[in-house]
Amino acid sequence: MENTSGKAPKASFAAMAHPAYRLQFISYVFAMMADNIEHVISYWYVFQKFHSPALGGFAVLSHWLPFLLFSVTVGGLADRFDPRRIIQCGMALFIFASAGWAFLFVTDLLTVWNAMFLLVVHGCAGVLWQTPNQLLLYDIAGPQHLQSAVRLNAMARYLGVLVGPAVGGMIMLALGPSKGIILNTIFYLPMFVWLFWAPPRAIVVVTRQAVRGLADIVQTIRSISTSRVLTSMTLLAGLTSLLVGNAYSAQMPGYADDLGHGDPGLLYSLLLAADAAGALLAGIVLEGLGTVRSTPRLAMLLAGLWSLALIGFALAGSFAVAVSLLFIAGFCELSFNTMAQTLVQLNAPAENRGKVIGLYNMAGLGMRAFSGVSVGLIGAWIGIHWSLGFAALAVLLVLGGLHFFTRHHAVVSGRL
Known part of the structure; x- marks a missing residue:
């Protein structure tokens, strides 16, 4: 179970x-x-x-x-x-x-x-x-x-x-x-x-499986396909990283230039600091409460709030509003990412926990290599504010489909 x-x-x-x-x-x-x-x-x-x-x-x-x-x-x-x-x-x-x-x-x-x-x-x-x-x-x-x-x-x-x-x-x-x-x-x-x-290791699981590169990726994907938690959280990490990731950080000098009339270097630093400060506060608050449970539904809800905050940031015309929304985005990002990672670790089979976690990292970190396309390259064509807004909106739509997938998988499996 x-x-x-x-x-x-x-x-x-x-x-x-x-x-x-x-x-x-x-x-x-x-x-x-x-x-x-x-x-x-x-x-x-x-x-x-x-x-x-x-x-x-x-x-x-x-x-x-x-x-x-x-x-x-x-x-x-x-x-x-x-x-x-x-x-x-x-x-x-x-x-x-x-x-x-x-x-x-x-x-x-x-x-x-x-x-x-x-x-x-x-x-x-x-x-x-x-x-x-x-x-x-x-x-x-x-x-x-x-x-x-x-x-x-x-x-x-x-x-x-x-x-x-x-x-x-x-x-x-x-x-x-x-x-x-x-x-x-x-x-x-x-x-x-x-x-x-x-x-x-407290518990050592003896495994003699060979390391086979691409075949391992295919096999690991197949092995988690029967688990709605592992599948949904890996997809959550991969899709949010592919569509948005941290690509907006590389475009932050452009946002700072558009949002303020002061020192662009200072505004740039404040925008980056707001995102990181929100994430730090999330860790402190959630650790301080000590009673928040990690669930797939809550992780997807927080990812949706992250997307909404980024849409608001992309449309913001005020520097103060932009900083506040980035702070909220940072808070939500740390929250849903740590919940997803925790669920993957708890549900990964002991005999191939490393491969399952590796697949999660491949999705959550590796897919960031392509997020520059959705935010950066498209931003050069339609503007970085519009590209980030559309990318974050795409995340929202994908989350709706992912939520439907997890509910449908649970119903078929007799878990709801």
């Missing part, structure tokens, strides 16, 4: 009761901050050297495409091998990328081709980190406190998004890009070192 309501523990911030989780959380914040610092410094240096919009577009693709191509494969590896060691491989690649940037900055040997290589390395490091880390959360917090662990890690991600760029900018101003990127390698070390002492 499917777990359609991930029951949250009554205690606030329940996952923090586990000492191992507290250490994981701290190291995760440092690693996420380092990830964003590297983006700030490397993107700035690359832009100053090449002034290439095409290379900027490649940076976005190289960040998300590895999730689309390799998430299920990495999940299969995490089913067979210790996820702690796979995460350490990801941290090692992050360190290699930062050290590589530093070497090329100092020697002035940076070319378009080796910049593309390091961007790909950085993207692959993210895949080796995120899916195994979600398995690690299950091992540390267990099913009872899993929702709290997922939500707190999402908060840590947004903390990195908020703090990373600011710290990266200060480091670059104080030390310069070369020394700053060298310093950044240190921030990956807490996660790498802690994993040597992280607790192993």
Whole structure:
């Protein structure tokens, strides 16, 4: 029987009761901050050297495409091998990328081709980190406190998004890009070192399934097709990422320019901060309440509210209204994404949990590589406000179809 309501523990911030989780959380914040610092410094240096919009577009693709191509494969590896060691491989690649940037900055040997290589390395490091880390959360917090662990890690991600760029900018101003990127390698070390002492799996499921690339993706899709929870939450993650994702963040300078008459850099920063601040508040409120249940219906409802907030933002003519709506969008986005992820983890079969979570990440993160088409490329034709509004409206329509699908599947299965 499917777990359609991930029951949250009554205690606030329940996952923090586990000492191992507290250490994981701290190291995760440092690693996420380092990830964003590297983006700030490397993107700035690359832009100053090449002034290439095409290379900027490649940076976005190289960040998300590895999730689309390799998430299920990495999940299969995490089913067979210790996820702690796979995460350490990801941290090692992050360190290699930062050290590589530093070497090329100092020697002035940076070319378009080796910049593309390091961007790909950085993207692959993210895949080796995120899916195994979600398995690690299950091992540390267990099913009872899993929702709290997922939500707190999402908060840590947004903390990195908020703090990373600011710290990266200060480091670059104080030390310069070369020394700053060298310093950044240190921030990956807490996660790498802690994993040597992280607790192993409480329950080890022996699996000898081979890792088969595309065949694994097809097999995993078939395996979840009988589960309305796994299917609906994976579709929710994939469709929202495909149609909107975080593509509007890349267009934020344009929105800031259209919305205000002040310093566009300040307005841009405030818009980005509003989205992240809303997400942080969502984590704090939901963790503080400690009684909110994760259900497919609530996740889809919050995704609908997220879409409505983005439609309002796209149509807003006032900067204050736009900031408020982005704050609401951030609140709803963290809420529905963490609920969906929790439900996937709770309902994933133990013998191939890594592949199922990998498929969810392939949908939720990998599909972001294409959201730039619906918001960015179409925005160049009809305007970024209209493109975002239509994309968010498409999400609403898709959610209606997804809700009908889940109800119909439940009726056919005799669950309603």
